[in-house]
Amino acid sequence: MTNNVMIDGAENAPLFIFAHGAGAGMDHAFMQQVAMGLVAKGIRVVRFNFPYMVQRAELGTKRPPDRAPKLLEAFEHIIAQYADKPVVIGGKSMGGRMASLLSEHPLVAGIACLGFPFHPPGKQEKYKGEHLASLAKPCLILQGERDTFGKREEFAQFAFSPSIRSSFLPDGDHGFKPRKRSGFTEQGNIDLAVDTLSQYIFELYGIAERSHESE
Structure with missing residues (x-):
């Protein structure tokens, strides 16, 4: 681990590069739980902090996320x-x-989105998923059923390419946490997300190895 990158899992294992959300960095509990779950399944996980999160840590001040070009870079x-x-x-x-x-990057075989932010809560008109x-390329969207950034019932309105598959966490919110009365648990939903994600990876x-062998 460096200050801005965390690497877990065996060197020769399939690699998953895992980016954090807007409000919390690579060491957030959600990121840690998912990463460790994947490592236990035999996947190597690289986590990293975007530049604004690095500055937050260095300066001790809260900063908003960088603009998309800087995040993508x-x-x-x-x-x-x-x-x-x-x-x-x-x-x-x-x-x-x-x-x-x-998705167009030559070294990207596929994408996994955990809680896709289709729109800010309560602002469905500010849709951010047009490119989907x-x-x-293959893309897995893991979404809490009652995620205020895009609930399960809204998915029928979203336009997705055939390469996208969706999987829902029962009664989950944006962090996959269900309500107590639902009978589901946060840990159960994290485990389900890890199972689905690891199978996908x-x-x-x-597929990539088979295509490489046939070349």
């Missing part, structure tokens, strides 16, 4: 540093949205 730098063949990239909320904007209608690496 930082993400591309991490890909260049840690990927020598196509990898799966993704992230929590804003981090997942940034990953989806890098034309996404060519292994599937994509299997």
